[in-house]
Amino acid sequence: MRQGGPRRALPVVVVPGMLCGADLWSGVAFPAGREVRHVTLERPDIGALADDVLSAVPGPFVLVGLSLGAIVGFEALRRAPERIAGLCVMSANAGAPRPEQYAAWSAMDALIGAGRFDEVVERTLPDMFPDRRPSPGAAARYRRMAAAVGPDAARAQLAAQATRQDATGALRSARCPAVVLGGARDALCPPAFHRTIAAALPGARLHELPGVGHLLPWQRPDAVTAALRAVLTAADRGAPAPALTPP
Template sequence: MSGAPATPSGPLPLVVVPGMLCDADLWADVDFPEGHPVHHVALQRADIGALAEDVLAAVCGPFVLVGLSLGGIVGFEVLRRAPERVAGLCVMATNAGAPRPEQYAAWRELDGLVTAGRFAEVVERTLPDMFPDRSPSPADAERYRRMAHAVGPDAARAQLAAQTTRRDAFGALRSARCPATVLAGGRDTLCPPAFHHAIAEALPRSRTHELPDAGHLLPWQRPDAVSAALRDLVAAAGARTPQPAKPPEESRGASIS
């Protein structure tokens, strides 16, 4: 984690959650809102509920949650468990639907490769889907390889297992009351714009931005747009009238572990 310790009375902190095989380098080109602490949460546990608890433990009080791909899915679970803690939500390159049968099969196959010591093959299989039209430049491909190998096989296996515990998030989205921003890459073949229009339609207070030339890794491919969206969201979240917290049994929800 980075930034000064957050308190409920200080500037709203941002809790930032990456996607699969991504780490804090995913956000290296983003200009986060000045004066707001930024806390990075790593994805190292094999359950979406446990990862959501990691996010909630990252700071005290309300915060702005920023998540890409699997990080967005974790954000949906945070919203389900503790909506009163989420002052603002920004999700990008993600999917709020339940897993499909073919996804379970793909995750099992990838896990088998990692278990067999073929993690480098997993990285190469996932690499094209990170970039517009599945066509990265050599420099971009190498940057992704470095980040994925820094994450490593153990975390990759945990992330694959966590994917299997996710569930449909649209109910949690429809009950959200915080301002939200949804960012979509117009050339994202993994999570296409249609996924994000459905998310934005479910969120009562959302703004959608489709970035025509971007793929899946929006913070690398359009850091300017991501930075501007976060500044606007933090301003909206800071102006929001605090809502009374729900009782713990209502806001926390049931564990999916």
């Protein structure tokens, strides 16, 4: 006689990047039959945001994070490695902040405090796209998404960025399937960052996408969908993530 009931499908916790909201994932096909929770970034501390991720669902889950969302995921992994059943990381940096980053975040916070949020959006916009040259339609879409996030959340995100620490030690302790996606033309997080992350994550699969910038879910939603499915399939089996088909 069979013992116990069917195994619960692992939920997915999705964490966006700075100035990004739900529209970031609109082209990604999340698998049916899974609970999908979107975590917003509205607290000024990476640890507090990691706690938000860990409280989004009970038990183990698969984490999908882009940029600041991935950094928050790294901290969740540091705090509760047994909860992270799979990782899909994209457009990220596992290193500690650099002095020029602190200065840039401080300058942007001052602009927002002075009521100049739109200037911050324009300052960040080029780095979201390949070769820093978005089409007019892509630029307008980014402005709409950033406006929906708003200045208060943006200031919290800037403050959270400054509380980051090097995450490579936490990544080395991971024991879950992982896929790392990076755009070959990502101005913010170049390929070297993703190679470092993949090298630190035991058994991670690295997939570099030619011609792609920072906002991978917009520019290659098919690749993000494939990575997520690979991680979920492996996590369900407790196996390493399989290699992905080249684009």
